[in-house]
Structures are given as structure tokens and as C-alpha cells.
Amino acid sequence: MSFFLHTFAHLSKDLRLEWRSRDSVNGILFFSLLVVVVFSLAFDPTSNPSLARAIAGGILWVGLLFASVTALNQAWSREQRNGLLEVQRLSPSHPSALFLGKAVANFLFVTAVEFVLAPVFAVFYNLHPLGNTALLLLILPLGTWALVVNGTFFAALGLRARNRELLLPLLLLPITMPALLGMIQATTGVLTTELDPVYIASWIRLLAAYDIIFTTVCLLLFPVVLNAE
Template sequence: MSAPVVLSEAEVKEVSASPAPTSWKITTASLSKDLWLEWRSKDAINSMIFFALLVVVIFSFSFDPTAEESRQIVGGLIWVSFLFAAIVALNQTWAREIRNQVLDAYRVSPAPPNALFLSKALGNFLFVTVLEAVMAPLFMIFYNLKVLGPAYLLLLIAALGTWALVVNGTFFAAISLRTRSREVMLPLILFPISIPALLAMVEATKIVLTGESAAKFWIVLLAVYDLVFTVVCLTLFETVLNAE
């Protein structure tokens, strides 16, 4: 079997030594390869962070809100800027694999396609999480934020919201690979599908920031959205990978 992912020799040995590597092993091998490559180049992370920073600054001086207004609007701003920035990483998801014919190799190998999909989705999840960890303090500073509700809920909302954006985004990036002007196509098909998830994140964040009421409905909605679309993505990914 030709190893679908090639990076360090140790990993190649690990994958090819066992006759049938488990799905999870393939996922982790591919994931660690992506993370390692990103660690060396830092292309995606740097461009995402700078892009998000630009959005924050531009929003900040075009609105100039008071602390009270900030709490009302910042949920929307924060997620819109993360969504835009995430597009940068999502667009690069498959580019490297296309260039080096990795996808073709993957198609002929007996490795389960969902292992590849999961590794890409988890990789994007980590990138966007790093972005959020860097940008969230900046939002606090620029908008003079003080969280009035239970702050730990923000972590849960961020995790669920990021997965909602990233799981569909990774999938749609694979779809838009097969289109002309693929960088433009991804947001065009991703945004309409993400509207309810985005609405849930924004509302939940706003509720926690203002501490007005319980965000339970939105968090549950987001969790169900994540579950449904993870299942849909995993069901249909093989079809898309093999579409030639």
C-alpha cells in the first residue's frame, strides 16, 4: 500500500508497518503532517490572524461604541471576523494535496476517506481555535468588554461554533476544488448554509456578554447543528472525494 501521507520517516514506517492501519491512525498521521507543515510555514495562521486583526480595527473605528453598546454588537462582530478569517484557512485546506496529487493517491488507496476528512476538519478546527485564542483578548481591549454572564460558557460556544463553521467549510472546500475561481466559490456556498449556526453563535455570545438571559437554547441548537452536519459530511465525503 502506498502511504497516503508522507512526512517523517517514523510516520511512514508506522503507517506502512501494520498491514491495515486503523482509520484513527490515518487521521492522526494526516493531522500531524498538516500541523507540522503549518508549524514550519505558519502561512495559514499568520494570514488569518492578520486578516482578523484588520477586520477588528476597521470595525472598531467605524462603530466606536460605548461599553454597553459593545456588549450588544460585539457577538456579531467577533463571529463575522472569525468567519471571514476562517475562509482563509479553509481555502488552503486541499490546495497542497491537489498540487502533489495526494488526493489521487488517497483515492486508489484502501484508506477510508472519512479519516482524511476528519484530519482536515480537526486541523482547521485547531487553526481557527488558535486564531480565536489570539483575537479574543484583542476584542476585549478594543471594545472595553466586561463579561456579565457566566464566562465559561463562551468557551463552549466557541468550540461548538468553530466546529460548525469548520466541518462544513472543510467539506465545501473539497466541493469548490472542482470549480472555476475556487477561492470565491467557497464563501458563496458556505455562508448560506452557515446562517443558522452563525445566528446561534452570535445570539449565545451576546446573551453571555450581557448576562440577560439563558443561552441554553442557542447552545443546544448549535450542538444539534454540529451533530447533524458532521453526520451529513461524513456520509457524503466519499462521494465528493471520488467525483472525477
């Protein structure tokens, strides 16, 4: 029970700090908008709706991935600057509560950005989804959690490393590759209806399984990383 209380305390602290500064959310939002604009230079999405549908899923996730990586690089900087990780090591609360609170906070930031980004994206890419868009309400959170839970973990893992800004994407990308494949395939499937609903369902199940497995592993191994010596 106290585990959840501690998690909630960490979460509310992170949310309050973010509410006052709004650094992460603004950063992620602007970064993903820039990615959307840059990709529109490569092809003309408005003149070719079926092409736009086919690649929109990939572009959306690539943008969110890059934006989350830049934000997650800063995720632990406040803790590190003020020596809070050492304090956490001395305190009786479980280290994983700190991790879970941070991961949920990051998840909420990226999800907030998605809610703003999705309509903008649909307008700029002249997107007319053909499938059941309600499924995106399932795919987006599952995919976001897969990115954020591993991203928060690897940001902590690389915290004291040289080149830590470079290290995070180098670790996160290979590990999240199956999840990325799942979310891109499922999103493209929903947008184009070229994929059988059965396959979309199986990609969603893959995402859910991935989330459960890696959340467990992160929670189990976070104390090891925090106390690495």
C-alpha cells in the same frame, strides 16, 4: 480502529506542516485583527460600553468567519498541487479519515487564533462581559467546529471549480446560517446578560445538534465528493 489511526496520521501531518510554515494561523489572526479594526471605524466602542457589548459577539464571529474562509480556501491546495487526492483515491484508507484529519487540523488553527484574539478584542473594544464568560469556552469551540467542518467540506467540493475562491463563501454562508445565528445569539447573550440563561442553553444545544448532524453528513458524503466524476 484503523480509521482513527489514519485520521491521526493526516492530522499530525497537517499540524507538522503548519508548525513549520505557520501560514494559516498567521493569516487568520492578522485578517481577523483587521476586521476588528475596520469595524471600530464604524462606531466608537470605547465611549459606549453597552453598545460594544451588544455588537461585539456579531463582530467577533463575522471576523472569524471571513478569516476562516480565506484560510480554508487554501486548505486543500497542497494536496491538489502534489496530486495527493488521486493517491488517496487509490489507497485502501477510508477517504473520510483524510477529511476528518483536515477538519480537526483547521479547527485547531482557528481555535488557537481565538485564544489570541479574544483578549485583544476585549482590550480594543473595552469589553466588560456581564454574564458567565466560562460559557464562551463551550460556545466558541462548538461554533468554530460548525464553521470549519462545513468549510473544509465545501472547500473540497469546490476544489476543481472555476472561481473556487468565490464559491466557498457562497456555499458556506447560507448553509451555516443557523449555526451563525446560534453562536452570535449565545455569545451576545453571555456578554450582555439580556438573554435568559435558558435561551442561551437552547442556542448551545442547537449548535451542538448542528455540529453532530453536519459532521455526520460530511463524513458520509466526502467519499462521493472525492470520487466525483
